[in-house]
Amino acid sequence: MQFKTRSLRCLLALAAWAVAGPATAQTLGIFDGQSDVGSILHPGTGTFNPASTVYEVSGSGSNIWFGHDAFHMVWKKLKGDFILQARGRLIGKGVEEHRKFGWMVRNDLDSTAAMAAAVVHGSGLTSLQYRRQAGADVEEKKIDISAPDVIQLERKGNTFIMSVAHFGETYTTIQVDSLNLQEEVYVGLFVCAHNNNVLEKADFDNVRLIIPAGKDLVPYHDYLGSSIETMNVFSGVRKVQHTENRSLQAPNWMKDGKSLIYNADGLMYRMDLHTLRPVVIPTGPVNHNNNDHVLSFNGQMLGLSAASPDGKTNSVVYTVPVTGGTPRQITPTGPSYLHGWSPDGKWLVFTGQRNNEFDIYKVPSGGGTEIRLTNTPGLDDGSEYSPDGKYIYFNSVRSGSMQLWRMDADGSNQVEITRDGYNNWFAHISPDGKWIVCLSFDKDVRPDDHPFYKHVYLRMMPVTGGDLKVIAYLYGGQGSINTPSWSPDSKKIAFVSNSGEIK
Numbered sequence: 001m002q003f004k005t006r007s008l009r010c011l012l013a014l015a016a017w018a019v020a021g022p023a024t025a026q027t028l029g030i031f032d033g034q035s036d037v038g039s040i041l042h043p044g045t046g047t048f049n050p051a052s053t054v055y056e057v058s059g060s061g062s063n064i065w066f067g068h069d070a071f072h073m074v075w076k077k078l079k080g081d082f083i084l085q086a087r088g089r090l091i092g093k094g095v096e097e098h099r100k101f102g103w104m105v106r107n108d109l110d111s112t113a114a115m116a117a118a119v120v121h122g123s124g125l126t127s128l129q130y131r132r133q134a135g136a137d138v139e140e141k142k143i144d145i146s147a148p149d150v151i152q153l154e155r156k157g158n159t160f161i162m163s164v165a166h167f168g169e170t171y172t173t174i175q176v177d178s179l180n181l182q183e184e185v186y187v188g189l190f191v192c193a194h195n196n197n198v199l200e201k202a203d204f205d206n207v208r209l210i211i212p213a214g215k216d217l218v219p220y221h222d223y224l225g226s227s228i229e230t231m232n233v234f235s236g237v238r239k240v241q242h243t244e245n246r247s248l249q250a251p252n253w254m255k256d257g258k259s260l261i262y263n264a265d266g267l268m269y270r271m272d273l274h275t276l277r278p279v280v281i282p283t284g285p286v287n288h289n290n291n292d293h294v295l296s297f298n299g300q301m302l303g304l305s306a307a308s309p310d311g312k313t314n315s316v317v318y319t320v321p322v323t324g325g326t327p328r329q330i331t332p333t334g335p336s337y338l339h340g341w342s343p344d345g346k347w348l349v350f351t352g353q354r355n356n357e358f359d360i361y362k363v364p365s366g367g368g369t370e371i372r373l374t375n376t377p378g379l380d381d382g383s384e385y386s387p388d389g390k391y392i393y394f395n396s397v398r399s400g401s402m403q404l405w406r407m408d409a410d411g412s413n414q415v416e417i418t419r420d421g422y423n424n425w426f427a428h429i430s431p432d433g434k435w436i437v438c439l440s441f442d443k444d445v446r447p448d449d450h451p452f453y454k455h456v457y458l459r460m461m462p463v464t465g466g467d468l469k470v471i472a473y474l475y476g477g478q479g480s481i482n483t484p485s486w487s488p489d490s491k492k493i494a495f496v497s498n499s500g501e502i503k
Contacts, residue, residue, distance in 0.1 A: 029055060030209055031188055034074040037061075038111035041196045044072025046189070053239055056091075057101070058201040059191030064100065064119070067135045068111045070196065073104055075188030076209065078502065083210040083475055084153045084187060087167060087236070090122055091201040096194040097123040101202035103153040104190040105160070107182045110134070114181055116160040117190070118153040122200075128162040130176050145172045150473055154212075155181075167236055168469045170422075170457065206238050210475045211500030213453040223247035224453060224498045226479075228262065228271070232492055233437065233460055233471050241494075242276055245501050247452075249479030250291035251494035253487045254322070255299030260494050261322075263289050268304070268324075282324035285309040291482045292337040295322065296345055297387070301365075303330075303348055305338045317350055319365060330367050339426075339483070340384040340392065341365065342409075349373070349383040349392055360394050360411075373411035379448040382426040384484060385409070386433060386463075393417075393427035393436070402447040404438060418468060422457070423447050426482060429463060430490040436461050437493055439481050440468070452478040453498055475499065 028034060029048035036044055036059075044059035059072030084103045099122040106115040116130040124146035131138050141162075148164035152171070155161075158180050163171035187209070193200040213224055226248035231238040242248075244264070251262040260271050261281070266288040268281040283289065283304065292305035292315070304318040304327055313334040318327035330348060340349040345365060352361045352370065360383045363370040374380040378397040385392055389409060396405050399416055402423035407414040418424050422440040429436055440457040441450065458472035458481065474480060474497055481495040 028074055029053075030076065030207065031074045032076045034072070034188075035109050036072050037106075037109050038068055038070030039196070040070055040072070042199050044191065044199065046072065046074035053205055053207075053237070055189060055204045055207055056201060057189050057191045057204070058199045059193060060196055060199050061192045061194075062196045063098075063194055064117065064129060064190075064192050065138050067131075067137055069113075069115070069138075069192075070111060071104075071190050071192035073106075073109075073186070073188045073190040075104075075109075075186045076502075077184055078187050078209065078211075079184045081155050081157065081212055081214075082187065083155075083208075083212055084118075085151075085206065085208040085210065085473060085475075086189065086204045087150050087206045088120070088189070088202050088204040089149055090120075091203060094122050094200055095198050096200075097121065098125070098194040099192065099200045100194065101189070101191045101200075102151050104186075104188055105153065105155065105181065106186045107134070109186060114179075116153070116155075116176065116179055116181065118151050118162040118164070120148060120151065120164070122194075126164055128160065128174055128176055130160065130179055132179060139176075141174050141176060143172055143174045148172075152473065165470070165473070168471075170470060171473070206236070206473075208475075208497070209499075209502060210497075211502055212475065213500070217453070219452060224500045226264075227497050227499070228260065228494065229497055230273075230487075230492050230494050231458075231472060233435070234491065236471055238472065241273060242271060242278070247479065248496055250293065250482040251485050251496065252293065252295050252483050253485055253492075253494050254295065255488055257488045261293070261295070261302065262496075263291055263293060266306075268293065268302070281322075283318075283320055284326040286318055286320075286327045290315060290337070291479045292339060292350075294338055294341050294483055296341045296365075297343045298345065301341075301345075303338045303341055303365075305336065305350075308334075317348060317363070319348075328367070330363060330365070331370065336361075337381070339382055339394075342385050343387060343389040347385075349385065351379075351381045351383065360392070362392075371411075373407065374414065380405075382482075384427060384429060386429050387431055388433060393429060395425050395427065395438075397447045400447070402441075404436070417465065418461075420468065422459075422468075423450075424459070424468070425450050428481065428484050428486060428493070430486050431488055432490040434463055434490065436463055437471070437481070437486070438468070439477070441477065445477075450478050452476075456480065458493070458495060 042060040061070030288307035459468035
């Protein structure tokens with residue numbers, strides 16, 4: 001009997017190794033390993049599909065509760081502060097209503113380890129569970145939302161913050177303080193069946209491990225790394241196209257649908273979405289370009305905002321062929337920040353600082369006299385034409401918070417089109433004229449500011465009006481989506497997310 005028991009254990013161990021042992025970065029995406037934690041009868045699995053960017057995790061285990069846990073986890077070791085993001089769901093009807101999935105942070109892979117977990121149960125119960133020290137009973141804070149699919153867990157020192165939402169809605173948040181986990185911890189996605197006799201499965205997409213800005217980061221001097229992402233605005237599925245450990249900003253989608261244009265370190269780049277190789281667009285002596293650039297509707301010209309070559313003017317407007325060349329200066333003075341090009345190609349609209357006020361102006365695209373379109377106190381910014389040329393959309397603080405506005409192309413009939421508890425920037429209109437995408441900051445950001453490295457939302461609404469729906473939960477802000485970035489078929493957008501280097 002003893003021999004048979006040992007043989008069975010060996011077979012189970014071999015089976016677990018065959019499934020989980022030789023996993024590589026290719027099979028586990030951004031994670032380094034996977035493990036069954038605790039007493040497990042059926043070995044769990046974790047896989048990553050690069051084409052769909054979906055992780056599938058299966059796990060057995062009796063529970064995550066009291067002094068011992070039992071579950072399956074795909075993991076990576078991280079130090080310091082971090083933000084974990086994913087959208088997930090349990091697959092199938094399941095056996096136990098308290099089967100569970102989510103994010104896990106642990107001191108180690110022992111079943112008794114101190115830990116924090118953002119947990120969604122099969123019953124819909126959602127909670128932040130934590131164990132303060134090894135072997136102690138698990139404690140729990142329930143959150144007033146049932147069965148969310150968007151799950152975020154953030155560490156700030158000894159504080160752990162859980163934020164969850166039904167996709168399309170803003171976050172609901174709870175936190176636990178004074179949870180003294182180690183500096184280096186295991187973080188990952190987990191599944192627990194709540195029944196050691198079965199395996200349960202969950203899949204996850206939009207999975208991100210983010211290192212946020214530290215307290216010592218100096219804005220506009222120090223920068224985090226950047227990922228250029230594309231996303232289907234209707235499914236919410238995101239894909240990282242290109243990542244660098246520097247500040248990449250404001251992708252424009254080219255009219256052939258095959259390339260993106262963006263700025264980095266004062267230069268303009270074009271990146272083919274097939275080869276993913278960036279190529280510098282030559283702009284001659286105009287080599288201090290910022291993230292306010294826009295393509296003409298026919299895709300042949302590129303408008304730039306850049307410091308003048310002599311360094312005397314902070315930002316003036318230029319135009320140049322999309323293939324590059326010597327830019328032509330359009331605005332004689334600055335600061336002038338370009339945001340839109342009229343569909344007929346005749347006008348450029350920009351934010352100009354004149355007489356200590358920021359207003360919307362338009363100017364002939366070949367140069368000429370600028371025309372002031374707004375004249376209220378406070379910041380007006382982000383002007384962009386509708387595809388039919390009838391309207392100009394912009395954002396303004398004139399009502400007390402930053403909201404989206406619309407006016408006729410001649411500047412008349414200025415109407416506020418959003419009004420909620422967020423500061424909304426940069427109304428980008430889809431090429432088919434049906435949708436508006438914008439960037440939304442929370443109330444912790446001053447209405448007239450759009451800084452780097454914040455929790456922000458990308459939100460979308462019909463151009464005819466209605467509520468703004470969240471389509472991306474993002475760590476970013478300045479440079480994420482300053483410019484028109486819709487794909488020509490009006491199905492996708494491009495944007496930038498940020499993270500420090502994971503070491």
